Amino acid sequence: MTVARTWAVALSGLRGDLVEVEADVSSQTPEFSIIGLPDKALGEAGRRVRNACTNRGLDLPKRRITVNLSPASLPKRGSGFDVAIAVAALSTSVAMDAARVATTVHIGELGLDGRLRPVPGVLPSVIAAQRxxxxxxxxxxxxxxEARLVEGMEVLAASCLAEVVRWHGGSSDAAELVAVEAPASAGTDENPLDLADVVGQPEAVDALVVAAAGGHHILMSGPPGAGKTMLARRLPGILPPLDDEAALSVASVRSLAGDTVTRLSRTPPFESPHHGATAAALIGGGSGVVRPGAIARASDGVLFLDEGGEFPASVLDALRQPLENGTIEVHRSGVAATYPARFQLVIATNPCPCGQYGVPGGACECPPQAIRRYTRRLSGPLLDRIDIDLRLQRVSSARQEGDARVVSSADARGRVAEARARAARRWSSTAWRRNADVPGTWLRGPAAPPPEVLRPLDVALRRGALTLRGYDRLLRVAWTVADLAGHDRLRLDDVGRALYLRQGAGA
Incomplete structure (x- = not known):
């Protein structure tokens, strides 16, 4: 008997691999077996398929059905293979267009009544199918x-298994499959949080613009009520809109996380996990299927850790590897997944557990040992990966001063776009476009400024006040300062401004 074939997709992180689903009928003994490294949820697909076929009046052979998932060495997980398995099994007895079945990718879970139920990860699965x-x-x-977000793909929505069989040429009284129209094009999303709402923090606003222009990580420390959270939540609004590739990547991660995706958002994502979050919630995990954590969901956007001193040190140290590599690798028993981690880190912390240490007019009652323990949550290696250190004080006036310069998000976004365009032109002969992405070997080599410009950094490096990683990060910030100022070459005052931002701007 001819073996029936169709296709499904196995996901490992954002990477999808096409899986050929083969079905064959052999003996007269009724049995349904699935081979090819299925997990428990996938191994139970045979029962769902039999009941779905029976309840939809579809003729599944009452014989031994063997379904092979190829390549057999690739682990397969989840219930998203149900529809492909059912179509392949039915093709062994129901007259269907074999060529159409063999060139169609099927994604979805089956209910016992034959309905097609949604599954997470459809967007990256469709992208893998197209590739x-x-x-x-x-x-x-x-x-x-969600599937129709991938341009050039013919997406067919089936409410039940009988509709799929009918479309493939089988006998069924079900309605035709519905070809889904493309959703409305998504432009730049409106962000209601405006930078103009920030009162009395001009240094902080300037530092935030520098961070946005270069893609730099920032630490904000200060007492409660100084505006740390307010500033952080306005950072996505001054970042450039996501391009097509980044928007698809962000939507794919959301799809894997189980969120409903109906359009491509152009606003960079903003993730703010609670300080009680575990390391698994930050980096991702799960039983069987590895779900993306806050780090992956913040990729191409902002990861904001409010009350950074309250996070366990082990959770904060989990950030070090993705900050350097731009990816996060999650390993579980027999499961491994890689997710993007190209985020901007913003950490907000109080000066002590009560938040009053060093605050004018404040009364701190924390013992010295508690203050030291609180501040040491942010380890030296993590702080060495921070580009801008911003110290805030409480605002002393509820209104903007008459001569104060009000910066709106639209104005800041324009300055950021110009600075990024200048950086992109400078690095056009390389693989990098943002200053934060340029490696130190390049900044100290082909792009190195004159020795007199680097003298302050060299002195700090010799004195041990800087590590070489910190040296490189200061150079990146200095180039961003130069881009915002419209300088074609790095100047001494650009380096001085970068040192000021690194060593506690606003203090």
């Missing part, structure tokens, strides 16, 4: 708008 040369995919209706 493998396929142009047609069948998905549950709840995932259809």
């Amino acid at each position: 493998s040369g396929h142009s047609r995919v069948v998905v549950p209706p709840a995932n259809a708008a």
